Amino acid sequence: PLVMDMSVGTINLSSTMVRTDHRETYPPFSDRATIPLKMKLFTRTNNRVAHPRELRGQRVAVKEETLYQVTLEEYGGLNIKLYDTDLQAIKDLANGAVDAFAGSDRTIYYLLRQQGYSNISAIGTPLRVTSLYFAINLDHPEIQELVNIGMRNIMANGEYDRIFRKWFVPELITDEVDALITEAQQA
Helix, strand or coil: CHHHHHHCCCCCEEEEEECCCCCCCCCCEEEEEEEEEEEEEEEEHHHCCCCHHHHCCCEEEEECCCHHHHHHHHHCCCEEEEECCHHHHHHHHHCCCCCEEEEEHHHHHHHHHHHCCCCEEEEEEEEEEEEEEEEECCCCHHHHHHHHHHHHHHHHCCHHHHHHHHHHCCCCCHHHHHHHHHHHHHC
16 A cells, blocks of 8 residues: 555655565665564463464564565464554454464554553564665655765764664663562572
């Protein structure tokens, strides 16, 4: 849908597109990635599994028409349940309607904090790691040039790192730091 919206001129710029062989010709992408994307599986903490293969045959929620859906289909053996939104999928995971959920780690951690879910956690290493890029409407090469110049500038002057830390590296409060130190000492 996003590529179609760009091709008809409804959208001129998107900051969250994965470069694929299929998409390499259209739309044009920025020279630099905006952020890394890590796809992880999440389960209820009391139903935690050690490895994704333990979810074979289980109900795994995923947002429809996404890279996450494609990745789960390629992995195979899962009973994939499609959702319109990540939030609805997370709610169904929390209430036991599904056994796991797959999505972007940063998005899911944000939603878990926002919704107050403390009984959901990620399992294992990411299923897929890739980068997100700006995608630009083909009819607006001037936008691509401005995006590339802007990305070079904010990476060179440190602004990119400041923005990244602000939005994606939450500061821990004293109680969280103390709890981590205690757990590390006990381990």
